[in-house]
Amino acid sequence: MLNIIKNDPWLNPYANAIEGRHNFYLKRLSDLTQAGRITLSDFASGYLYFGLHKTEDGWIFREWAPNATEIFLVGTFNDWQKQESFRLKRIDNGIWEVKIPSGRIHHEDLYKLHVSWEGGSGERIPAWSRRVVQDQQTLIFSAQVWEPENRYNFKYTGFKPDCSPLLIYETHIGMSTAEKKVGSYNEFRENILPRIKENGYNAIQIMAIQEHPYYGSFGYHVSSFFAPSSRNGTPDELRQLIDTAHEMGIAVIMDIVHSHAVKNEIEGIGRMDGSYDLYFPNDPNRRIHQAWDSLCFDYGKDEVLHFLLSNCKYWLEEFRFDGFRFDGVTSMLYYSHGLEESFSSYGDYYNGHQDPDAICYLTLANQLIHEVNPHAITIAEEVSGMPGLALDIESGGYGFDYRMAMNIPDFWIKTIKEKKDEEWHPSAIWWETTNRRADEKTISYVESHDQALVGDKTIIFRLIDADMYWFMSKLMSSSYTVDRGIALHKMIRLVTATTINGGYLNFMGNEFGHPEWIDFPREGNQWSYKYARRQWNLADDHNLKYHYLGDFDKEMIRLIKSIPDFQALPLVKIWDKDDDNILAYMRKELLFVYNFNPQKSYSDYGILVPAGEYEIVLDTDNQQFGGFGLNDDTIHHFTMYDPLYAKDNKGWLRLYLPARTAIVMRRIS
Structure with missing residues (x-):
């Protein structure tokens, strides 16, 4: 019997389903590794084969496009014309290839594919592109050759994250600057990493790394899975950021999106070869995520597993990320994407509404990640409470190291909104901050980026609201509302951070009570960056009260770190x-x-x-x-x-x- 069932007798009625899921994973693992003749890491090396690669005598390009009838590589190197020397040839298994002599393609050249299929044709950005840029005049996206003569070389190898406990500072590179613009990797490295180090956090979780056509999607509508967002700088500048973080003892976790893909066909992988079901299900009811207006992957296809698993390995190997926070796991686990489901009993996790292929993919991904880097960190963003998510695979779990304690921020928001102050009952606070499976580690948090998005409010803004505009100066009289808000902000964080069993997370700026909401440039706000930035000056100005909260957060983190393995006590x-x-x-x-x-x-x-x-x-x-x-x-x-x-x-x-x-x-x- 698997340990997951031994550890929880309430799972006994579902033993067949749990063991069946585990055996299905073992079978798929055997299939992909050719019954152990190769490793899963060997299987997940597609990024070394597909896409554009420099060779000793030129270049080679490959793309998987079984429905295509003709493909040309077009770009600035051939005036975007379909030339015979850039025509791809079909080789096998739907793969197309072209070899190009030296001197024809150069660093920073722009390129795309011109793909034809029965009944149509169009330009496409290759699925395995490692860099994608947007023309600021035409706003058109293109792949870009990135082969600099002096590629950044990592200086700090063999880094191991400090997980005792894991203290995560959730970040977004673009909105990390105080200026009304998109921040850069270099600015973050120079200005923000030292702040994080000083504040005591030992990990950063970076959002919006994978290229996405719409900035306002917060990075969750991905178009190019292997390309770091060019809005923030070059791939080498991202490498230097990660290397510098490691020098400071800070682990770098990537917010990875494998739960869905943007619907865009020209920028994304929606119809690479004209077909709708290359990476996605043929059934439109399964293919289209109605709530997110995006495309759902077909995790049952070997080629999709190859693409996504290779993506995990790529970010670990090529950029030295220390792990991943998997976004939208609930959406992956269930055919319903978890929408309008109650999850009120164990039966709701084993009623046939679960997607076995997606569940298998997540287990394979965790197996691969820890095979590539045994010290890697994986975190599941999952709201339904699926048992075993953060349990090791051998015990019948999914293999994540942690799961997000998503009940905690919901509890605090509900408490602030609906409860009178005298109804803040300690029994409820204790229950919500400690209610978790004994065999799974969690990341506790008061608020992440989710709670700060436009249409919602940060904890401090819920507590103080309009008084923040008038009574946060130490040079003026205070207000009861501000005094109450500052007091509760500290208490809420203290009880959440000190009841952890795994780690703690804070979204950048929330530790000092960053005012207002997050709203990315969009048509509805006249494309303004006013609310898509962080006003660090508020925390630095000792004439304002924000620094009180930041100072407390620093001392709270220092206290937690001063106790070895605090989370395990x-x-x-x-x-x-x-x-x-x-x-x-x-x-x-x-x-x-x-x-x-x-x-x-x-x-x-x-x-x-x-x-x-x-x-x-x-x-x-x-x-x-x-x-x-x-x-x-x-x-x-x-x-x-x-x-x-x-x-x-x-x-x-x-x-x-x-x-x-x-x-x-x-x-x-």
Whole structure:
């Protein structure tokens, strides 16, 4: 019996489905590796074969296009004309090839394919293009030859991510600048990486790397899967960014999109050879993602597996990414894409609505990634709660290292929107921040980019709203709303970050309460970049209150990092009382105490803890974090003897707990 079933007896009724899924993966793995004669990594090397490659005597280009009747390579090197010397020849298995002598193609030349098929023809950007650029006048996209004489060479090899715990700073290169423009890889490397290092995060998760025709898609409507977005600079500048991050001890995780593809035919792979089902299902009901207006992959095809698995290996090998956050996993797992499904019982995960080919692909992808780099990190963005997602493959899982704890940001938003302050019950907070499968690691977070997009609000904007425009200056009088918002912002983050069992994530700028929303340039906002940037000056200006939040975040991260394997420490609830709005829990020698009550401060509040001496090591109410400084953090606290609990070596701490504050204490003896 697989461990996933042994670990969870409630899965016993579905043992046949789980074991069938696992056996299907084993069969497909055997098929792709020729019963073990080659490795999965050998299979996933398509990027070394397809596309444009420089050879000793010229160039060679290959494309998979079985429905095509004629293909020409056209570009600036032949005035975009169909010339016989650039005609591709069909070789086998629907593959086309052309060899071009030296001197005909040069670095930075633009090119496309002119593809003909029965009943039509058109220009296409090759599916395996490694660089795609957009003409700023015509707005037309073309592939570009990228073979510089001095390609960037990595200096820091053998990097291993620090996962104890994993502290992720989610980023978007384009919107990382304070200027109203698209930021570059170089600007991010020079200006933002040092901030992240100083703030204590040990990983970045970069969005929108794969080329996408519409900037406002946030990078989720991918057109060219092997091309790093040229909006931000060159492939070598991206390599240098990753290399510099490694020098700083920062892992670089790529937000990879294999759940769907953009529908565009000229820029994307929608109809590379005129057919609708080259990479996608023949049935339009399966092919088109109605909610996202995009195309869904046919994961049952060997060629699609070859394309996507090669894509994973490409980013690991060619750019030294340290792993991937897989976007839209729920959409992949279910034929319904998870839309309008309740997922209220285990039966909902094994009712035949699941896509076995997509599930197999995800398992194969995790197998491959960890085969290529045993230290790689994989994270699943998945909302349904599918069991086994972040469990190792041998135990019957899907092989992800982590899954996103997507329930937590939903809980905080719902709480802020719908609950009165006195209804912020510690029992609910504890449940949501710790409710996870015991055998799977999660990435906890208060908010990611999702919560900041236009039409939604960041946590700080929900808490403070319009008062942010008037009362965030330290030179002016404050407001109750701002004081409340600053206090709760710190408490929400502290309880989320310190109850982790795997890692913690923050979207850039949210740590200091970046105001307003994210809105990319589009017709509806007159193509403005005003809200597609980060105003770092707000955090740097000590006349404003934003720095309080940033300073607290830095100290919170420092505290977590100061404890080896913090995420693995036993998490023990000490006390929760909804009537008082008090929550307390311990991790080894650290004691965390929260008073979520909006009005009541408690004197001599008794909490039963291991006997000894305690000191305050972090206080949300400290004046350096924008608090009122109502506690004297220099005072040490000693437990009071109680004969009822003496045999357990426990005693009572009597604490002063001001309203809307939290303290972290360390037992020192």
